[in-house]
Amino acid sequence: MRKHTILHTIETAGPGGAETILLNLAARLDASRFRSVVLIPRRDWLYQRLQEAGIRTLVARSQAWYDFRLLRSLVKLARREKVDLIHSHLPDQNFYGCLAGRLTGRKTVVTYHGSQQLSVNGGTRSASKLWFVRHTAAAAVAVSDHVRKMLENVGFPKEKIVRIHNGIECSRFDATTPGGLREQLGYQNGTRLVGVIANLRDSKGYDYFVRAARLVADSVSDARFVAVGEIDTRSHRELWGLVRQLQLQDRFCFLGFRPDVAQILADLDVFVLSSVSEGFSLATLEAMAAGKPVVVTRAGGPEEIVEDEQTGFLVPPADAAALARRICDVLNNRDLASALGRRAKAMVQARFGLRHMVSEYEALYERCLSAC
Secondary structure, eight states: OOOEEEEEEEEEOOSSHHHHHHHHHHHHHHHTTEEEEESSSSHHHOOOOOOOOTEEEOOOOOHHHHTTTTHHHHHHHHTTTTEEEEEEHHHHHHHHHHHHHHTTTTEEEEEOOOGGGGOOOSSHHHHHHHHHHHHHEEEEEEEHHHHHHHHHHHHOOOEEEOOOOOBBBBGGGGOSSSHHHHHHTOTTTTTTEEHHHOOOGGGGGGHHHHHHHHHHHOOTTEEEEESSSOOOOOHHHHHHHHHHHOOOOOTTTEEOSSHHHHHHHHHHHHHEOSSSBBBBBHHHHHHHHHTEEEEEEOGGGGTTTBBBTTTTEOTTTHHHHHHHHHHHHHHHHHHHHHHHHHHHHHHHHHOOBBBHHHHHHHHHHHHHTOOO
């Protein structure tokens, strides 16, 4: 059987969920059936991880949506590497991937990772790009049923949409001993740690987490709060202003991007996702795989991960009081916290393993290629 070459491409390269999915796919496809090559916009976090995994990776810089150097690079790479199928992620690259596919006669699979990527308020340019992808992609992957419904709402044919939930390597999060985060932060052993793991951006609802932290701190005197994720200067400045306003300076830490997420999770007593919009949440899966109780918002995809009061708590988005109440419920009841974490871990291992996700993409590639 001939090995198929898959060209993976994305418009970003920093640490994030979509980038992690691309990395795992490129590195974990069955090597007897598939060969991966990758095109990304810069030498950032994703480039380093791909190099470590031994994946052939090229960089094509572009300064704006109309900079066609990226398209030329995609076309040249597809022809030179004898690419059989292009798999793109995120809106702009989905457009360029489909355009390169049309110019080279290759099938294109596109993946949408969040509802914000499908906004109908993006103007004529965004609408035109979406129209082109809708009419030329061989398949459109939605990472959740929430995103699948949004694809249908913007006109994607139902027969083109495939829902593939994100998956994780559960064994990475089996650490059962604390990793020393309390000592790093100067906290005493036994201090309760509540944490969010998400890049600082508006959709993550960090302001509601900060406001919830104030309410929790008023009830649980030894609670401390950490935020882990890539920091945007504007967002950080605004959030730190809110931290000062609420007099949480000695209780709240922004740690920035950290590569040791598994070890940080081992130290948390509660994981929180405060998003106001979320296509799916790898961080929630990772926290549950680590056996941690989770409090997350009904922001779209999370409802497909967490069963309320069984494997975690679901609360309304943009509701700091509800977030705080459930965090306190967990902190004040160790038996409850343990039971939630235990059931969450078992559920993630059963439903959201990395191998299952990769197998679903492999099957999709095969279907698209067999239809050529």
